[in-house]
Amino acid sequence: MRAHNTFPKTAGVLPDDDLRDGAEFIGGTILRADPVFMRDRLDNLADGAGVMHMTLSLPVGLQASRETWHAIVMAQLHLIGLPALRTPWVAARHTDANCDHVHVAIALRGFDGSRLRPETGDIRTSRNHQMLTRRLGLPVPDYFNAQIPRLDPPIITRRLTTAPKKRLSEALRTIFTTERPRTLGDLDRALARQSPAILRTATQNTHGTTSHLFSLDGAKIFGGELGPAWEP
Incomplete structure (x- = not known):
């Protein structure tokens, strides 16, 4: 809804x-x-x-x-x-x-x-x-459950327009609902355990800000700054 x-x-x-x-x-x-x-x-x-x-x-x-x-x-x-x-x-x-x-x-x-x-x-x-x-009286989606670690804002399914994005979304949902990573290192290790491996690389933009790029099977997924929002 x-x-x-x-x-x-x-x-x-x-x-x-x-x-x-x-x-x-x-x-x-x-x-x-x-x-x-x-x-x-x-x-x-x-x-x-x-x-x-x-x-x-x-x-x-x-x-x-x-x-x-x-x-x-x-x-x-x-x-x-x-x-x-x-x-x-x-x-x-x-x-x-x-x-x-x-x-x-x-x-x-x-x-x-x-x-x-x-x-x-x-x-x-x-x-x-x-x-x-x-x-x-419908089931309340998981991302409203305060007991379940989640990405914020929630990932909207209709925005997952390619197979790599869908697989990355599934991997992240599994990780955040089972392993509860507390740091980017924890997240990296959890992603690496997924099959196929999902890699994260850091780059510096022209403003000197570090951005991160996720890739799946060599396909670019998305980029963006990662910081405290990834902490629980």
Whole structure:
């Protein structure tokens, strides 16, 4: 139930994706009509401010009624600081994927012409995720369990776009939930025990700051500064 948010310039996804054949209309604050009309209506209301596209998904194997999904969308809009009844939005449900989910297209300008600024930072999104799962009686994800060492912020699965990133993520999750490394040396040794080995090399950038690069089977994963955030 963690929201996935993007900010396209227009509501162009409505006709071909959100409201495609087989989608179920969940609700909204604009007139239900032809998908192209609804797209144009959102864009006109946004008046250059852009659109927010939000996806909410239930765990695999679970489904919600249309009424429950409508309540979830309304609650999520409130949690990100948008007045649900004064914000132009439309939601549609898809059940032809591996999980029951909804897409919500939101004009970033209210009906009164005011600019809307939803709060969608990682910390706020994680907190909202936790609140929604508890309200719905769903399992709370591991990264909300204070007893489980974790990376902070949590790794979002949909951002793991390549096989090396996925394997590195799995290795780090295993290490942080079983071995509890307290230093970078502990982390290095734990990574080296993974198969295949994951190597970390340090480099100096032009500002004299040390950065670290992880690689898996010779493939570059990501770089970045490592410091106290890796300590428990």
